[in-house]
């Protein structure tokens with residue numbers, strides 16, 4: 001079997017940093033150590049050899065707000081690999097009333113073009129006996145152990161507390177993990193209507209309609225519901241101190257709650273919405289919106305302290321033309337931004353280069369933590385013998401200025417335009433295939449495979465055990481007095 005050896009680099013994992021060569025055969029890592037030989041040699045001198053990034057939050061070719069996000073599984077995963085990300089997790093999104101299994105079929109069809117491995121979360125967009133029953137098939141037969149709940153997008157994707165509690169309890173039974181988009185959708189809907197009525201119809205009103213408080217409230221509510229259901233919880237796109245505080249407090253109280261800041265929220269702020277150019281501001285419309293520096297600091301601190309665990313992108317890329325559906329009515333601007341290609345270099349530049357994160361923390365929050373949370377570690381997220389050879393050979397000296405012109409993403413702009421980054425992949429390997437080599441993109445369409453994920457990981461088991469141990473029990477009494485009647 002042909003072998004590839006990554007030679008002369010420093011292996012950096014979530015917990016170790018050491019000099020070693022890494023040998024790859026048949027798409028997996030077969031040896032780690034000094035002086036390895038092989039058929040093809042990749043020179044990693046001066047580089048860090050790290051687990052490829054995992055982006056657990058993407059929306060490729062997603063039907064949303066009357067259109068489809070423009071990056072599909074081909075351009076989206078090409079962009080991912082170009083920036084050192086070797087696995088994405090996308091959301092299968094049934095329309096209200098649609099079968100969950102039908103939605104998986106649709107996502108299966110789209111993902112055949114993927115250049116790197118991928119997995120799916122299932123969204124719970126409506127509730128009923130059919131959904132309850134199909135959740136079991138989704139977990140047991142389809143390899144999906146995560147269910148997403150939108151607490152916002154009223155009248156479209158939003159579910160209410162009753163539905164969420166029912167679904168969370170079902171997740172607990174099935175050994176699955178619920179995810180939430182935490183914003184109070186009722187309050188947002190009223191604020192939107194009020195702002196429009198007052199003539200506030202520009203993209204900046206998108207941010208006014210989604211203050212940090214509505215995120216904080218929903219995060220607290222989801223945490224309480226998960227606690228009552230006896231299930232862990234993953235909060236997507238945590239963007240504010242209020243949401244972070246809720247997660248931090250829950251964790252201090254022994255709850256298994258995870259928070260996922262996005263690279264956009266960490267590095268871009270709400271001044272973008274005040275830009276004089278409508279297009280500039282609209283291109284940055286996403287939910288939750290960008291926040292101020294105080295919130296950004298809180299997110300960075302959470303990553304360093306471990307109260308927030310994962311950095312994602314929520315890559316949901318719409319062209320300028322699509323964003324213009326919302327001229328005159330900000331509620332019609334398709335929500336979402338890009339970031340797949342830039343997540344790792346931006347986090348390295350603003351995190352590791354500045355000293356806010358260590359290299360090992362960088363690996364933890366871009367790859368290893370989410371691999372553990374999703375129950376795919378150490379197949380993914382690890383440099384270990386037997387792990388998939390999803391590897392990024394990171395050159396800390398490579399520099400570039402981000403431009404839309406030079407990106408892989410299919411959209412016509414980049415929200416990080418002009419940012420100067422330091423640290424880029426010299427090589428990216430996806431299950432052993434070298435798909436980025438010295439800046440040259442050599443992706444292979446269709447190389448990506450679906451990654452099935454088993455239910456009932458350690459956290460679910462611990463929580464169900466604890467729930468059983470602490471369940472309310474009838475007091476057994478020796479004597480019962482006669483009734484007073």
Ligand SMILES: NC(=O)NCCC(=O)O
Nearest residue numbers: 181286287314316335336
């Ligand atoms: N985040 C966003 O604005 N768009 C994608 C859908 C979602 O995750 O809320």
Ligand SMILES: [Zn+2]
Nearest residue numbers: 181236237287
């Ligand atoms: Zn969301």
Ligand SMILES: [Zn+2]
Nearest residue numbers: 057059314316
């Ligand atoms: Zn999303």
